[in-house]
Amino acid sequence: MNDTSAAPAAIDRLDTVEQETGPNPAWTVLWLHGLGADGHDFAPIVPELVRPHWPALRFVFPHAPVRAVTINGGARMRAWYDIVDMNLANRADEGGVDASVRQVEALIAREQARGVDPSRILLAGFSQGGAIALACALRRATPLGGIIAxxxxxxxxxxxxxxxxxxxxxxxxxxxxxQMDPVVPYAGGDASARQLRALGLPVEWHAYPMGHQVCGEEIADLAAWMSQRLA
Incomplete structure (x- = not known):
């Protein structure tokens, strides 16, 4: 299988929102937003997430392309892929997933060109963005430092x-x-974690009494996990 860390030159580069927590960051967190949001959506999480003892990080929040979303009556919005069905097994259009993975790989290649080794890149995503992060991770011929889904x-x-x-x-x-997620059912996320573990990936799984959102306890747990990666 070809090394997907080298993205085709013809891929359009996504626009991004960027924050650096210190000079000359040697680590990158590439964070993909959910359906209908944009790269600004998770930028406010940075000061809540980052710990004082961490090395300098570059947070990169790309904007997904604008496309028609079938499940929303064909309305155009930022989306990593079209949602053609609410059933998780058939929800994502494969062409859209493949195209978004290539665009994310182009951003990973840009970070490498900036001097950040793949082992120091964390790929994160929420909802649709998390689905692309997992799809990208399974195709990598050069491992990243970690995946946040x-x-x-x-x-x-x-x-x-x-x-x-x-x-x-x-x-x-x-x-x-x-545990009360009405958008991506909890059982679907749990089943995906089990599939990844069956493949041999070390998955740390957390569940919270909330809907389709992020909570403070989750951010604290994520910070603890990231501290282990950044040590």
Missing amino acids: LSTYLPMAQRLVAEATPQARNQPVFMAHG
């Missing part, structure tokens, strides 16, 4: 499990989900 699921699971590279198994994963 919040309130999400593994799209195209049968195909992606079959395509998973041996190197993908070396990526630690933080997954968190609301």
